[in-house]
Amino acid sequence: MPAPAPADLAPPKRRRGLLVGLGVLLVLVLVAVPAFLVLNSGSGQEPATAAGQSPSASGSPSPTGPAPSPKPGDPPHVQLAWTKARITESLGAMNKAFRAGDLAAFVKPAFDKKMRAELERRFRSLRAMRARDFALTIDSGPFDSKMVGGYAEWGVSVAINHCYVQSPCEPQNLLVDTAWRDSPKGFRLTKFSLVKDVYGPQPWEYSTLTAAIGSRAVVAAPTALASRARSFLPAAERAAKIADRYVLGGPKPDRYVIYLAGPSEWKKWFGGTEDWAIGYAIPVSDQRSDIVLKAAEISGGYAESVMKHEMGHVATLAGRDYHDANGENWWLTEGIAEYIEWDGRSVSSYDRKQSSRRMLREKKFTGNLEKLVPADDAPDWQIDAAYGLGYYATRCIADQYGHAKLMRFADVVLRGGRPSEVESQPILGAAWSTVTKRCLAYTKQKVGA
Ligand SMILES: [Zn+2]
Known part of the structure; x- marks a missing residue:
């Protein structure tokens, strides 16, 4: 069946926006990729067990044992090793809690209500999208210790990795800034930033999402658009099966991810884009590209056409070193x-x-x-x-x-x-x-x- 002309489906201005908006975003994002890689180089593989090795450096008699509790007068590296070990433990407990679906345990390190809400939003969104192999690990730090309210607070750069629905997948190493306060209750999170650099903010850290999960696509949306997500899924599945046949440069994406944005999400996700655009594909890590559509302006047969086009970009361009979209x-x-x-x-x-x-x-x-x-x-x-x-x-x-x-x-x-x-x-x-x-x-x- 021939597709209707674009002008039948949306004003030409918007059709133009969809396509031009895509190109602009690809260029902006991709040009920034090398800087991201440089930041990561050499630290991406730093094992979470590094803290366990620190005691030997600090003179502990048991190199495999836990970092010793620091005593007054201990040199700074002893304090640092101990801090790193405690934060590593907390992240490990959060990873376990995420995989078990245990919200209370996941948000336990939060210092206050506000931080609890930040963690809960990520937990609910990524669980709804069936994130697998979820792992928070220390990328670098602790560093920049300062005294806040009588307690030491440390900065830590944390890497977030996950797949959707199936695993395993390539590490994505999305980086966030965190801060941990050494309180009487243990180390508590006082800061958990949005994803840094060119890949943020991701929809799942900005909005509480629901998701419709198919065999080849995930359609995620804010709670208010949950029924739209469900109704988009069959077209997304059909489009994905077509795009799958054109994948370049490696295996098929684990799932094509489509985010449906309301007006406020449109302005915030991935830094926002032009008002007149209706959708775009965008690299969301070094490995994957996802799709954002403006829910209010895409419906019916048009949705499938737009998704085929955007998934076509994902199938041909995801994970590449590509600087020439425009x-x-x-x-x-x-x-x-x-x-x-x-x-x-x-x-x-x-x-x-x-x-x-x-x-x-x-x-x-x-x-x-x-x-x-x-x-x-x-x-x-x-x-x-x-x-x-x-x-x-x-x-x-x-x-x-x-x-x-x-x-x-x-x-x-x-x-x-x-x-x-x-x-x-x-x-x-x-x-x-x-x-x-x-x-x-x-x-x-x-x-x-
Ligand atoms: Zn395009």
């Missing part, structure tokens, strides 16, 4: 998402045909795919056409050179960062100038220009 490969980034959305349906029923024809007839496109990325101030029909022309070029490569070669080409160019001009000959068996010329002719023929 650059010369824009045509292929979006072209392949459109190609996955269209999933082998007849090219003659493609829904951006008219705008694409107009671009060709008005000679606003003469075949240079690397220049296809639309300007921010381009009229809506030209933005629609840019996606369309990206699709036709992508579809052309599949039709003229074969689907398998297209996917290999996309993998090497989008994920590997290799130039099209260099990879065209070995992969497609033709010079890039020949491919683009042939695909311009293909496009003209398909749109009737």
